[in-house]
Amino acid sequence: MVIRTFHDLTAELLAVLEGHTITERDDKIERITKLIDQRDGLLSRIKPPFTSEEQQLGRAALLLNQKVDHLLKLQKQEIQRDIQEINKKKRSSNKYTNPYESLSVDGMFYDKRN
Template sequence: MIQAFHDLTAELLTVLEDRMIAEREDKIERITELIDRRDEVIAQIKPPFTAAEQQVGRRTMLLNQQVDSLLKLQKQEIQRDIQEINKKKNSSNKYMNPYESLSIDGMFYDKRK
């Protein structure tokens, strides 16, 4: 089981590092599928572990750290794209209705007597 988890982690790392996947949706779908499979496998891993399994586990932990950092980068990239889309949408709305955001709470003081 630990070897299967290691193999899935290595495959997930490969998918995350792959810049050749053209569609983001395809890449996210593949990542989600691998994470779900990893969750199923990790639920089946039970101690005690042999020395070989412990060694594979250590290598898997190192791979998992790389996966975590790449997932954080992917998340930041998606958040950045969402912010850009929101800015464009906001700019488009201001262009279509430029007087929508005017403040009406001002006062006028007449200094004449």
């Protein structure tokens, strides 16, 4: 049953996003990507008519999916924050290693008298 598999994948994705199974960020992102790809493949195969059990599973999957969306947004914000912090550290480090790099040469005075 396709809807059951979709529901199970959604529940597993939610568990990964909540951090219950994987602690390393790169591994977590890789696992999230695989689960999303698997779910996308199943979406095209879900077609009506649905039995009452499939309808219940579909509703439950939709509720889980709302939580997944929220957690994915939080994960994205966390990654963006880390990228901004890294860029800020790079700029700060560059200013330390070459403090005169950002100085403007506007207003330079050239005296032609000898």
